Amino acid sequence: MREDSVSIGKSIVIKGDVSGCEDLTIEGQVEGRIQLRDHVLTVGPSAHVHAHVVAKSIVVVGQVTGNLTAYEKVDIRENGSVEGDVVAPRVAIADGAKFRGSIDMRPQDVSAATDGTVDGFKHDGKTPMPSGAPVSVGAD
């Protein structure tokens, strides 16, 4: 049975772009850009993500530095940490989560934030843009 979800393990370090069409769970380190337009990104408890992320939904249990854009929801769980700007129609922040940045839940801003990323990502000046080769997740 095939599961439409993959995982980046604790010992894995990726510097570059990650894109794909499956749900993704990160437990290791990712620096760069992550795009899962129709899927869910989960940043696991041991993960350190330094990236600009665009996804359908984003669940943060670990640490993220960078801007998050979601079409549906950003969910920062207890002990999750985000430093960056969040654009999503729904944002949930649990007790015990850490957040520093701005939150924009207006629908037009979600569109604007994602429209400009169809062929890539806008560089926000905060997120590092490493020169590593793109990494695809799943059957793209």
Add this chain to the structure above:
Amino acid sequence: MLLSSRPGAQVLELGPAIGSNITFLGERFGCKIHVKDLYADLDRYANEAALHRLPEFLDGRFAEFGESIDAVLCWDVFDYLVPAAANVLAAALIQTLRPGGALLAFFGAGKLGEARYTRYLIEHGTHLRFRFSPGACCRQRVLENRDILRLFADLDLVDSVLLRSGVREVVFRKPGAH
């Protein structure tokens, strides 16, 4: 109400991000919320025994906003600041407000020397519930009404209520267009 009359209003939150507050401001009013959490900064400086450097840190802390903020939620952060830091913060916040923008603050929200923070939760859009969390920085002083007015002398006083608990709740507005 200021926020309901301005879709997309920019709110500067000086406390931590609290889920119910974010939902209320973001989903109900469509506000853009900037979370700065000065209480976390207080903890950091207190743990480093560097509170004397707080005025330097606060100076220019909000310069990125220019004069664009519609509302500032200070909560009781001024209770934890020594006069030099309070003066710098007040000036910085006044600068960030657009003309007509509002500032909400509480004063005297706890005992002097108390090393815990009060978290304010907006409930049903009409009530505030509070709870406590441990903090590294103590309440420094309780400002008298005249001190509060002096601190925000460049703003118009809209409302000042002394609650039964002894907490003073104050709303200021920046003069100019509403």
